[in-house]
Amino acid sequence: MMEKLQKAIEAVRPLDERAMEETRRRLDRLTKPPGSLGRLEELAVQLAGIAGTSELAVVRKAVVVMAGDHGVCEEGVSAFPQEVTGQMVLNFLNGGAAINVLAGQAGADVVCVDMGIKAQLKDERLISRNVRAGTANIVRGPAMTREEAVRAVEAGIGLAEELAAQGVGVLATGEMGIGNTTPSSAMLAALCGLEPEDVVGRGTGVDEAGLVRKREAVASAIRTNRPDSEDPLDVIAKVGGLEIAGLAGLVIGAAANRLPVVIDGFISTVAALVACRLVPAAQAYLIPSHLSEERGHRLALGQLGLDPLLHLGMRLGEGTGAALCFPLLDAAVQVLNKMATFDSAGVSES
Known part of the structure; x- marks a missing residue:
């Protein structure tokens, strides 16, 4: 009794900090002011932390x-x-x-x-x-x-x-x-x-x-x-x-x-x-x-x-x-994957 519950509780791990930081850096390189997409950026970071990678896909x-x-x-x-x-x-x-x-x-x-x-x-x-x-x-x-x-x-x-x-x-x-x-x-x-x-x-x-x-x-x-x-x-x-x-x-x-x-x-x-x-x-x-x-x-x-x-x-x-x-989740993923960076678009940064 409760074996499945206990096993699941033990399997829950914190989010992947490295993936989250990589995602934040990627978002800050996109052609927009940092943080200007608000909750969409937060979602992208959270999804990366959950997945354990900054390489996200629509699922x-x-x-x-x-x-x-x-x-x-x-x-x-x-x-x-x-x-x-x-x-x-x-x-x-x-x-x-x-x-x-x-x-x-x-x-x-x-x-x-x-x-x-x-x-x-x-x-x-x-x-x-x-x-x-x-x-x-x-x-x-x-x-x-x-x-x-x-x-x-x-x-x-x-x-x-x-x-x-x-x-x-x-x-x-x-x-x-x-x-x-x-x-x-x-x-x-x-x-x-x-x-x-x-x-x-x-x-x-x-x-x-x-x-x-x-x-x-x-x-x-x-x-x-x-x-x-x-x-x-x-x-x-x-x-x-x-x-x-x-x-x-x-x-x-x-x-x-x-x-x-x-x-x-x-x-x-x-x-x-x-x-x-x-x-x-x-x-x-x-x-x-x-x-x-x-x-x-x-x-x-x-x-x-x-x-x-x-x-x-x-x-x-x-x-x-x-x-x-x-x-909204799909939008967060697509922003991360499809927006150009300042370098790739040739756009000057502030």
Whole structure:
């Protein structure tokens, strides 16, 4: 038990400083004022550090959409019924969701994973890593056992390994799970000692009464389960979600395989926070895509010391914000590879 997790944690290494310095020097020789391309230059340096070389290339990309159901839906915390989780997964598989459109525009694959959907879906395109048929209601007791939490994290690690072996060079985190902003809020509050009022947002668009129910559910879940803020696996098991645990594993697995991972919105960022509490060195492999409208997202990003690339007022999830950032990664690589230097272009320097 935990052998795969421990092995992955030990495999995560700091970024390659030599590759990063070579990339900085190359960028400073290009026909522009030093640093004038801002975050694109920072991305190029980070990608070089992750890859361990300044010789970067545009690589294959995949958005991993992990899905799971949540027992806390019994508390009326979502504007949508629980069966929408499975229905939307079928929509992903059939190419009809926002993530399919945005990933397709970026030339990226969409990989759908059943981490704990309540409905039994039969589709050969769906990757099954189902740990259990949805979590228990966290208001009344733990979401899952510790063993199940570990299994979910390790499933994410294993999937990152498989995708890396298939030639995927960049991963992005996506999720689907009706009600999942509630356990995400509970996890963030538990990990960081925050109050429900600080972290709970409207999720799928609940009204004022629904917002009150969500805050009460989060407060009750923490009071009932007493998650240990110093033990991320305990937090997952007591107030978390199966897809959130899987995404935490995906982040760790990506870092262990020296792959950058673009994180999406609130739920994905809470998963990344769990990953970094388990292995702090994984933080260097994260690329924050956008700032969600969900209340707790800014706080979660702040805990990770990350500044998102985009501010578009989005709150959909699915990996949509992450997919929008793929062209920025390609742009950073192409600037490094295709721009002329002052010497090659015959341009005078300042």
